[in-house]
Amino acid sequence: xSGKLLLPEIIELIxxxxxxxxxxxxxxxxxxxxxxxxxxxxESQQFIVFRFLPKNLTSTVFDFLEIESxxxxxxxxxxxxxxSIINELSPDDRTSLFEELPHHMVKNMMLLLNKEERxxxxxxxxxxxxxxxxxxxxxxVSVKEEMTIEEVLEKIRKYGSDSETLxxxxxxxxxxxxxxxxxxxxxxxxxxxxxxxxxMDHKFAFLNATDDQEIAVxxxxxxxxxxxxxxxxxxxxxxxxxxxxxLYVAEEETTEDIHKIGGVEALDDSxxxxxxxxxxxxxxxxxxxxxxxxxxxxSVMAFYEHEIAKAVILAxxxxxxxxxxxxxxxxxxxxxxxxLALKExxxxxxWKIMKRELVSGFILGLILGIVGFARIAIWQSFSGIYxxxxxxxxxxxxxxxxxxxxxxxxxxxxxxxxxxxxxxxPATSSAPFVATxxxxxxxxxxxxxxxxxxxxxxx
Amino acid sequence: xSGKLLLPEIIELIxxxxxxxxxxxxxxxxxxxxxxxxxxxxESQQFIVFRFLPKNLTSTVFDFLEIESxxxxxxxxxxxxxxSIINELSPDDRTSLFEELPHHMVKNMMLLLNKEERxxxxxxxxxxxxxxxxxxxxxxVSVKEEMTIEEVLEKIRKYGSDSETLxxxxxxxxxxxxxxxxxxxxxxxxxxxxxxxxxMDHKFAFLNATDDQEIAVxxxxxxxxxxxxxxxxxxxxxxxxxxxxxLYVAEEETTEDIHKIGGVEALDDSxxxxxxxxxxxxxxxxxxxxxxxxxxxxSVMAFYEHEIAKAVILAxxxxxxxxxxxxxxxxxxxxxxxxLALKExxxxxxWKIMKRELVSGFILGLILGIVGFARIAIWQSFSGIYxxxxxxxxxxxxxxxxxxxxxxxxxxxxxxxxxxxxxxxPATSSAPFVATxxxxxxxxxxxxxxxxxxxxxxx
Numbered sequence: 054x055s056g057k058l059l060l061p062e063i064i065e066l067i068x069x070x071x072x073x074x075x076x077x078x079x080x081x082x083x084x085x086x087x088x089x090x091x092x093x094x095x096e097s098q099q100f101i102v103f104r105f106l107p108k109n110l111t112s113t114v115f116d117f118l119e120i121e122s123x124x125x126x127x128x129x130x131x132x133x134x135x136x137s138i139i140n141e142l143s144p145d146d147r148t149s150l151f152e153e154l155p156h157h158m159v160k161n162m163m164l165l166l167n168k169e170e171r172x173x174x175x176x177x178x179x180x181x182x183x184x185x186x187x188x189x190x191x192x193x194v195s196v197k198e199e200m201t202i203e204e205v206l207e208k209i210r211k212y213g214s215d216s217e218t219l220x221x222x223x224x225x226x227x228x229x230x231x232x233x234x235x236x237x238x239x240x241x242x243x244x245x246x247x248x249x250x251x252x253m254d255h256k257f258a259f260l261n262a263t264d265d266q267e268i269a270v271x272x273x274x275x276x277x278x279x280x281x282x283x284x285x286x287x288x289x290x291x292x293x294x295x296x297x298x299x300l301y302v303a304e305e306e307t308t309e310d311i312h313k314i315g316g317v318e319a320l321d322d323s324x325x326x327x328x329x330x331x332x333x334x335x336x337x338x339x340x341x342x343x344x345x346x347x348x349x350x351x352s353v354m355a356f357y358e359h360e361i362a363k364a365v366i367l368a369x370x371x372x373x374x375x376x377x378x379x380x381x382x383x384x385x386x387x388x389x390x391x392x393l394a395l396k397e398x399x400x401x402x403x404w405k406i407m408k409r410e411l412v413s414g415f416i417l418g419l420i421l422g423i424v425g426f427a428r429i430a431i432w433q434s435f436s437g438i439y440x441x442x443x444x445x446x447x448x449x450x451x452x453x454x455x456x457x458x459x460x461x462x463x464x465x466x467x468x469x470x471x472x473x474x475x476x477x478x479p480a481t482s483s484a485p486f487v488a489t490x491x492x493x494x495x496x497x498x499x500x501x502x503x504x505x506x507x508x509x510x511x512x
Numbered sequence: 513x514s515g516k517l518l519l520p521e522i523i524e525l526i527x528x529x530x531x532x533x534x535x536x537x538x539x540x541x542x543x544x545x546x547x548x549x550x551x552x553x554x555e556s557q558q559f560i561v562f563r564f565l566p567k568n569l570t571s572t573v574f575d576f577l578e579i580e581s582x583x584x585x586x587x588x589x590x591x592x593x594x595x596s597i598i599n600e601l602s603p604d605d606r607t608s609l610f611e612e613l614p615h616h617m618v619k620n621m622m623l624l625l626n627k628e629e630r631x632x633x634x635x636x637x638x639x640x641x642x643x644x645x646x647x648x649x650x651x652x653v654s655v656k657e658e659m660t661i662e663e664v665l666e667k668i669r670k671y672g673s674d675s676e677t678l679x680x681x682x683x684x685x686x687x688x689x690x691x692x693x694x695x696x697x698x699x700x701x702x703x704x705x706x707x708x709x710x711x712m713d714h715k716f717a718f719l720n721a722t723d724d725q726e727i728a729v730x731x732x733x734x735x736x737x738x739x740x741x742x743x744x745x746x747x748x749x750x751x752x753x754x755x756x757x758x759l760y761v762a763e764e765e766t767t768e769d770i771h772k773i774g775g776v777e778a779l780d781d782s783x784x785x786x787x788x789x790x791x792x793x794x795x796x797x798x799x800x801x802x803x804x805x806x807x808x809x810x811s812v813m814a815f816y817e818h819e820i821a822k823a824v825i826l827a828x829x830x831x832x833x834x835x836x837x838x839x840x841x842x843x844x845x846x847x848x849x850x851x852l853a854l855k856e857x858x859x860x861x862x863w864k865i866m867k868r869e870l871v872s873g874f875i876l877g878l879i880l881g882i883v884g885f886a887r888i889a890i891w892q893s894f895s896g897i898y899x900x901x902x903x904x905x906x907x908x909x910x911x912x913x914x915x916x917x918x919x920x921x922x923x924x925x926x927x928x929x930x931x932x933x934x935x936x937x938p939a940t941s942s943a944p945f946v947a948t949x950x951x952x953x954x955x956x957x958x959x960x961x962x963x964x965x966x967x968x969x970x971x
Contacts, residue, residue, distance in 0.1 A: 083715045085735045117736065209700045219697045220679055220738075237696060238678045241668045256542045276544045277576065277756050279679075279738055296755065297736050307766050308850050314773060315846020315943060316839055324851040325861070329868060333875045336843050340917075343839050344880050348887055350831035355897075361827050365820050368827040372809035372951050375831055379838070380775055380802050380944040384795050387774020391767050392783040402784070409788060416792045421803050428807055438814075458799075484774060484943040485839040492831050 060093055067098050076105045084110055088117030091126075100129035112141040120153045121326060127158075136165040143217060144170075145190040145298055148177045152187070185269050186262040188302070189283050189292035190217040195225045196249055198232070203245040218280045218295050224249060231282055231290040233257050259284050262291060266302045271396075273299045310394055313480035314387055316343070339485070346489040350375075353496045360500065364511040366439065367503055370450055371496070377421060378457030378495040379488030385410055385465030386487045393469060393479050400474040406466055414462030418455035426451040445506040452502045457495040464490055519552055526557050535564045543569055547576030550585075559588035571600040579612045580785055586617075595624040602676060603629075604649040604757055607636045611646070644728050645721040647761070648742050648751035649676040654684045655708055657691070662704040677739045677754050683708060690741055690749040692716050718743050721750060725761045730855075732758045769853055772939035773846055775802070798944070805948040809834075812955045819959060823970040825898065826962055829909055830955070836880060837916030837954040838947030844869055844924030845946045852928060852938050859933045865925055873921030877914035885910040904965040911961045916954040923949055 059078075066075045079087060079102065087106065091099050091114070103126050106114055115123060115138055127135055139147060139162055151159045151174070159178075163171055173191055180186025192215045196205050205222060213219050222240060224233040234257040235249065243252060258276045260269050260283045272281060273296055283292040309319040318335040320327050327335075354361070354371075361368050389406065392398055398406065426447040433443040465487045469479035504512060518537075525534045538546060538561065546565065550558050550573070562585050565573055574582060574597055586594055598606060598621055610618045610633070622630055632650055639645025651674045655664050664681065672678050681699060683692040693716040694708065702711060717735045719728050719742045731740060732755055742751045768778035777794040779786050786794075813820070813830075820827050848865065851857055857865065888906040892898050898905050924946045928938035963971065 081715075083717060083735070085717070089734060206700065210703075213697070214701050219700055237700075238672070241665065241678055241696075242673050244669075256540075258542060258544070274759075275548060276542070279755070296738070300733075300759075304854070308854070311770060311773065311846050311850045314770065315842045315844075317843045317847060320847075323854070323856040324847050325857055325864070329871060332868065333872050336840070336872070337876055337879050340836070340839055340843070340876055340880055341883055344832070344836055344883055344913075347832040347835045350835070351828045354828040354831065358824055358828065361820075362824045365817055365824075365827075368820050368824075368830070369810045369813040369817065371827070371830055372813065372834055372955065373803070373806040375835075376806045376809070376838075376944075376948060376951055377799070377803055379835075379947065380799055381795070383774045383942070383944045384776045384799070385774075387770050388776060388779075388783050391770045395763070395767070395782070397782040398784055405784070409791065412788060413792050413795070417796055417799055420796050421799055424800055424803055454803075483842070485835075485842045488838065488947070489835060492835055496831065 060090065063090060063102070064094070064098065067101055072105060075102070079105065080107050084113040085117050087114045088119075088122075092119050092122045096125050100126050112138060116142065116146055120150060121323075123150055124154065132165065135162065139165060140167055140170050143190055144173050144177060144192065145188055145217065145295075147174060148187055149298070149301075151178060152182075180262060183266050184262065185260045185264045185266060185283055185294060186292075188266060188269065188294045188298040189262060190295070191292045192217050193223060193282070193290075193293045194219065195223045195290060196235075197227070198224055198248070198250040198253060200249045201245065202240055202243045202247050202249070205240055205249060206245070217293055221278075221280050221282075221293075223282050223290055223293075224253060225290050229290060230288045231257070231259060231284050234282060257282070260294060261286070267306065269294060270299055270303045270306065307394070310390060310480045313478065314390060314483050316340075316483040316485035339483070343485055343489050347492065349493045350496055353493060353500075357496075357500045360503065360512055364503075364507065366446065366511070367500075370453075371499070373425075374450070374453050374457055374499045375492040375495040376488075377454055378461040378491035379484075381414065381417060381458040381461035382465035382487035382491045383484035385414075385462045386469055386482050386484060389466045389469045390480050390482065393473055400470050403467065403470050406470065407463070410462040410466040411459065414459035415455065417462070418458035421458060422451035422454040425454050442507065442510045445510055449499070449502045449506045452506075453495075453499040456498040456502065457491060460494055460498065461487070461491045519549065522549060522561070523553070523557065526560055531564060534561070538564065539566050543572040544576050546573045547578075547581075551578050551581045555584050559585050571597060575601065575605055579609060580782075582609055583613065591624065594621065598624060599626055599629050602649055603632050603636060603651065604647055604676065604753075606633055607646055608757070608760075610637060611641075639721060642725050643721065644719045644723045644725060644742055644753060645751075647725060647728065647753045647757040648721060649754070650751045651676050652682060652741070652749075652752045653678065654682045654749060655694075656686070657683055657707070657709040657712060659708050660704065661699055661702045661706050661708070664699055664708060665704070676752055680737075680739050680741075680752075682741050682749055682752075683712060684749050688749060689747045690716070690718060690743050693741060716741070719753060720745070726765065728753060729758055729762045729765065766853070769849065769939045772937065773849060773942050775799075775942040775944035798942070802944055802948050806951065808952045809955055812952060812959075816955075816959045819962065819971055823962075823966065825905065825970070826959075829912075830958070832884075833909070833912050833916055833958045834951040834954040835947075836913055837920040837950035838943075840873065840876060840917040840920035841924035841946035841950045842943035844873075844921045845928055845941050845943060848925045848928045849939050849941065852932055859929050862926065862929050865929065866922070869921040869925040870918065873918035874914065876921070877917035880917060881910035881913040884913050901966065901969045904969055908958070908961045908965045911965075912954075912958040915957040915961065916950060919953055919957065920946070920950045923953075 091102050099122055166174055177186060177189060194209055194213050194216050196208060209219060220237050222235050223231060224235060226232050233253045233255055235252050239252050258272060258281055260272060260281050262283050262285055280293050280295045282290055283294055285291050312319050316339045320335055429439060429443060429447040429450060433439045439446050468482040468487060472482055473479045550561050558581055625633055636645060636648060653668055653672050653675050655667060668678060679696050681694050682690060683694060685691050692712045692714055694711050698711050717731060717740055719731060719740050721742050721744055739752050739754045741749055742753055744750050771778050775798045779794055885906040888898060888902060888909060892902040927941040927946060931941055932938045
């Protein structure tokens with residue numbers, strides 16, 4: 054179970070061309086460990102190890118590989134080997150591999166599929182991207198309600214070997230319409246003579262082939278199941294989706310959220326597999342928009358130029374004030390975006406959330422305001438740097454902190470809710486976006502308090 | 513399948529005390545839909561609906577409920593009902609419920625368990641928090657290698673009804689040590705007379721009861737399985753963990769990451785279930801630390817006070833410069849934190865990542881620098897606001913943007929890697945943390961370029 058530890062030894066065996074020892078070692082490994090080993094090897098050596106796998110394991114190991122390694126190995130293979138691998142791949146895994154391959158490669162591979170598999174592949178790729186159809190496998194076991202458990206077990210034994218899962222068996226009527234699902238648990242625990250109809254409760258969850266994959270993720274969470282049947286618009290059973298594919302979709306969605314919170318457009322691939330050009334492209338857009346937004350700070354500052362010239366000391370605290378607002382905004386926005394993603398609350402709870410954030414913001418602002426005031430008082434007592442009006446300056450800092458932090462929590466929490474309401478992705482309300490928003494308004498808050506406390510003194 | 517849509521109607525039935533109609537409607541629902549309905553109801557009405565559930569569904573629906581609703585319903589129940597519910601709960605779900613209940617409630621409930629269940633509950637709660645033991649169920653089916661498939665099916669039929677899963681059957685030796693796992697698929701597809709030993713390959717993945725739950729999440733991902741056996745230090749099979757509990761753990765870890773990226777300490781509960789006091793506590797710590805960090809900006813600004821007094825115009829661009837650095841840092845840190853979480857790369861790839869980020873940072877900086885310079889050139893041509901040295905000012909802005917953005921991407925990407933290397937959580941390198949770091953150094957970069965281009969002119 055420790056692929057990583059043995060990596061250098063394996064590489065040495067390959068370098069020494071000691072393929073006998075290599076073959077012997079890897080024959081004892083779990084397919085998942087073998088897949089991990091292959092992914093960790095340099096690209097040029099991946100195919101070497103793959104070639105020496107025990108014959109009965111190649112397609113299992115291939116299934117476990119990440120798509121990058123799958124691609125790499127396919128490119129090193131002869132036509133015949135490619136044909137055998139992709140014909141044996143399960144239909145849903147094949148769809149997700151084809152999705153990642155360049156168009157001309159998919160075209161060539163389609164020709165290598167046998168007639169039946171090609172038909173299946175073409176149908177699945179015919180569903181829109183990000184739809185349930187793309188995750189679906191048409192291989193499942195279906196039974197009729199008049200069958201006995203014994204007959205069901207017999208049917209599984211005969212036809213079940215290709216089925217994507219044997220955890221759930223589907224009951225269809227004579228037309229092929231889905232009428233119930235029965236778990237293998239119920240079947241195994243029933244006496245062999247019992248009829249399927251006796252186990253039925255006509256309560257079943259299902260997906261539609263054209264549903265968005267996000268809906269599938271939600272359904273799997275809600276029904277806490279390992280597989281869900283997929284029907285077409287007329288209720289006919291056309292396939293199943295299993296939880297492993299759903300996990301991958303859910304993980305991708307979360308990655309997208311995290312990237313967006315950081316102010317990056319969602320990458321299509323992993324960080325290291327994304328080209329430098331793509332990486333810059335996904336970041337430049339938001340950075341430029343944010344820069345244009347930040348330019349408003351220069352305008353606001355220019356508006357108060359006269360005050361700054363009179364009391365340069367005001368400029369010193371600008372970064373501190375605006376950053377504190379941005380930080381509290383980041384906190385609020387990440388709390389709310391995640392809560393929305395987990396469906397802990399919805400837009401309708403905005404008033405409850407606003408109250409919480411206003412109170413939290415006030416307390417947080419008060420704490421930071423007191424720390425800020427203390428900082429000025431302490432520096433003053435040591436150095437007298439702030440002059441006779443140090444206390445007024447302290448109050449400006451304190452009240453500004455309270456103001457910008459309340460404003461930060463408020464906009465950081467309400468913006469994602471508002472985006473959700475307008476059917477945008479709430480995660481677009483990224484930490485940098487909220488920070489920029491708070492920077493501009495934060496300056497206005499700051500200089501307003503400065504006017505209030507320092508007019509006739511420093512101003 | 514549409515619990516949410518019917519919510520107002522259900523509430524109306526409760527208000528009208530039309531329990532007969534209520535009972536009739538809910539008797540047709542899927543347990544997961546019933547659980548969703550109950551969770552969506554106001555707390556005072558949850559128990560009413562629960563009471564009218566078909567008797568054979570109560571424990572299934574209770575299992576589907578979120579822990580908050582479970583708690584609420586238990587509190588509304590009599591002792592006898594509580595006893596029946598918690599004795600029927602599966603051991604792993606009971607552990608996670610007990611984890612969330614106050615100590616005195618757990619103590620009372622322990623007394624309501626029958627002897628056998630109490631023993632199980634006590635053992636499971638004896639494992640450290642966040643260990644695999646806390647997710648474990650001791651209910652599984654184990655067989656010996658000399659048994660036939662027919663005998664296995666017979667054993668499942670007799671003893672399998674309590675088992676947490678029937679998807680995998682475990683083979684143990686005469687001492688009770690785990691020696692293999694066999695999927696129900698292999699069993700169902702084999703002829704009844706075959707011996708278990710013929711199906712064995714002695715390759716199996718497992719968890720240790722004292723392993724951290726994070727390890728469990730990784731193993732489930734790697735082996736793409738629905739259940740894993742748990743052994744003790746001597747290799748004895750003591751329980752199993754199923755994927756539904758793992759999904760919950762994985763989701764919690766991601767939530768923690770997202771909160772940390774936003775600069776919030778991980779909440780123990782969902783946002784709305786967290787008390788206001790807790791919410792402030794989880795945010796105040798970081799905000800104060802960041803404020804103390806930001807105070808360095810005031811010191812840096814004070815150091816350049818003389819320059820600002822001479823050329824107030826310099827102050828105007830301070831927010832713009834430092835925020836741009838913070839934004840590019842947020843982007844980098846969220847990309848790297850997520851990549852680390854998904855194990856797309858590790859600390860050892862730091863050099864590869866650093867090169868990418870330096871190049872990306874330079875290009876991004878150049879783009880923003882040009883936009884910044886253009887902004888000044890355009891304003892100048894309209895208003896002449898920046899005076900005779902506008903081009904030098906433009907260069908200061910341009911080169912500062914290149915500098916701070918490169919510095920932002922560099923520290924945003926290297927900090928999470930460094931934290932990981934030092935065995936801290938990389939997500940601690942939050943967007944606000946990186947922004948604060950970049951603010952302080954960004955000011956130094958800015959004023960250095962100002963000196964370079966404006967000495968003898970404005971300065």
